[in-house]
Amino acid sequence: MMDSFTESTVEEAALSWFDNLGYAVLHGPDIAPGELNAERVSYGDVVLLGRLRSALARMNLKILEEAREEVIRQVTGARERPAEA
Numbered sequence: 510m511m512d513s514f515t516e517s518t519v520e521e522a523a524l525s526w527f528d529n530l531g532y533a534v535l536h537g538p539d540i541a542p543g544e545l546n547a548e549r550v551s552y553g554d555v556v557l558l559g560r561l562r563s564a565l566a567r568m569n570l571k572i573l574e575e576a577r578e579e580v581i582r583q584v585t586g587a588r589e590r591p592a593e594a
Contacts, residue, residue: 556585 540548
């Protein structure tokens with residue numbers, strides 16, 4: 510009979526797969542808000558912006574920073590507020 514299938518089972522499998530593909534695997538508590546190596550301000554920040562910026566810069570050397578920032582705004586759904594009249 511099979512043991513129960515839990516969220517941690519899926520998480521550990523995914524982390525193992527990503528590790529085998531060469532990705533840097535870190536545990537959430539190590540990069541959690543408030544920690545020395547925090548990579549987000551709150552758990553509501555689902556995209557790790559520092560990592561995204563680094564990856565975009567590394568993969569798109571010839572694209573201007575402004576264009577990369579526009580990609581980040583589109584990916585994260587962030588929109589600039591229109592100027593108030």
